[in-house]
Amino acid sequence: MAAVNPVSSRPGAVALRAGLWGGPVFLASLLVFGALTPGYSHEHRAVSQLGAWGRPWGIWFDLFGLLIPGAFTVGVAAEFRRRLRMVTANTRWATGLVIFSAMFALTAVPADFSRMFQSPWTWIHALCVLGSPVVLFVVIPGCTKALNTLRAPGISRKTFLILGYLPAAELLLYFVFPHTPGLVQRLMILTVHSAMSWMSWTMLHLPSRAFDTAEMRSQQSGGRF
Numbered sequence: 365m366a367a368v369n370p371v372s373s374r375p376g377a378v379a380l381r382a383g384l385w386g387g388p389v390f391l392a393s394l395l396v397f398g399a400l401t402p403g404y405s406h407e408h409r410a411v412s413q414l415g416a417w418g419r420p421w422g423i424w425f426d427l428f429g430l431l432i433p434g435a436f437t438v439g440v441a442a443e444f445r446r447r448l449r450m451v452t453a454n455t456r457w458a459t460g461l462v463i464f465s466a467m468f469a470l471t472a473v474p475a476d477f478s479r480m481f482q483s484p485w486t487w488i489h490a491l492c493v494l495g496s497p498v499v500l501f502v503v504i505p506g507c508t509k510a511l512n513t514l515r516a517p518g519i520s521r522k523t524f525l526i527l528g529y530l531p532a533a534e535l536l537l538y539f540v541f542p543h544t545p546g547l548v549q550r551l552m553i554l555t556v557h558s559a560m561s562w563m564s565w566t567m568l569h570l571p572s573r574a575f576d577t578a579e580m581r582s583q584q585s586g587g588r589f
Contacts, residue, residue: 376446379439383564386433387557393429394550397421407544411553412489417476426472434469437560441465444507444563447570453513457506460499467496468556497531500556504528511566520566527559 397414398404400421404414413419415426442465445458470492476483481490508525531552538548 376443377568379436379443380564380568382436383440384561386436387554387561389436390429390433390553390557393425393433397425397429405546406550407546409546411546411549412471412475412493413477415472415474417474417483417485418478422474426474430472431469433557434465434472437465437468437557438462440560440564440567444510444567447514447567448510451513453510457503457510460503461507464496464499464503465560467492467499471496497556500528501532507563511563514567515571516566520562524559524562524566527555527562530555530559 394406394411394414398406401414401419411429415422415430419425441458441461445455445462448455448458471489473485473488473492475486475489477486480486504525507528508521511521511524534548534552534555537551538545541548
C-alpha cells in the first residue's frame with residue numbers, strides 16, 4: 365500500500381480527507397431523511413423532492429445530504445487548484461472543477477414545487493442541478509491531464525476519467541429502467557461523489573517532492589502563490 369503523502373499533514377489535508385466522505389454522508393442522509401418523510405419513495409421520487417419547500421425534514425436534508433457533502437467536493441477541488449499553483453501549472457480546469465463543485469453544493473437550494481418556476485429558488489435549484497454535470501463533463505479531460513502534472517499514476521488518472529464520465533453513460537438507465545428514475549438519479553450522484561473521493565485519495569498519495577520544493581519556494585517568496 366502506498367504511503368500517505370507527507371503533504372497531507374499540511375493545510376488542505378482536512379479538505380482531502382473530508383472529500384472521502386461525501387458519498388457516505390449523502391447516502392446516509394438520504395436513507396435517514398427518506399425514512400422520516402411519510403410516503404417518500406426512493407424508486408420514484410427525485411432527490412430534490414426530499415429537500416423541497418414544505419417537506420417536514422427538507423431543510424435538514426438539504427444541509428446534511430446536499431450542502432455538506434457538496435462542500436466536501438468544493439474543498440477537494442480547491443486543494444487540487446492550490447497544488448497546481450504550487451507547481452506553477454495552469455489552473456484553468458481546476459477552477460472549472462471548483463465552479464462545478466460550488467454548483468453541486470448549491471443543489472441544496474430547495475425547489476418550490478408548489479410554485480414551480482414562479483419561484484426564484486426553483487430557478488436556482490434547476491440551474492445547479494442541470495448545469496453542474498455540464499460543467500463537470502467539460503472539465504474532466506483537463507483535470508485528468510492536470511493530475512498527470514501532479515505526477516498521479518496512470519491508473520489513478522484513468523479511473524478519475526472513467527468515474528467523471530460514467531454519469532453520462534448512466535443517463536441511458538433512465539430508458540432501461542423507466543419505472544425507477546429515483547434510483548438512477550441516486551446512482552449518478554453517488555458516482556460523482558466517487559469521482560471526487562477518488563481525486564481526494566489520489567492527491568493524498570501523490571509523491572511529495574514537487575510539493576516540498578514548491579512549499580520552500582513559497583516560503584522564500586513570502587508565501588504568495
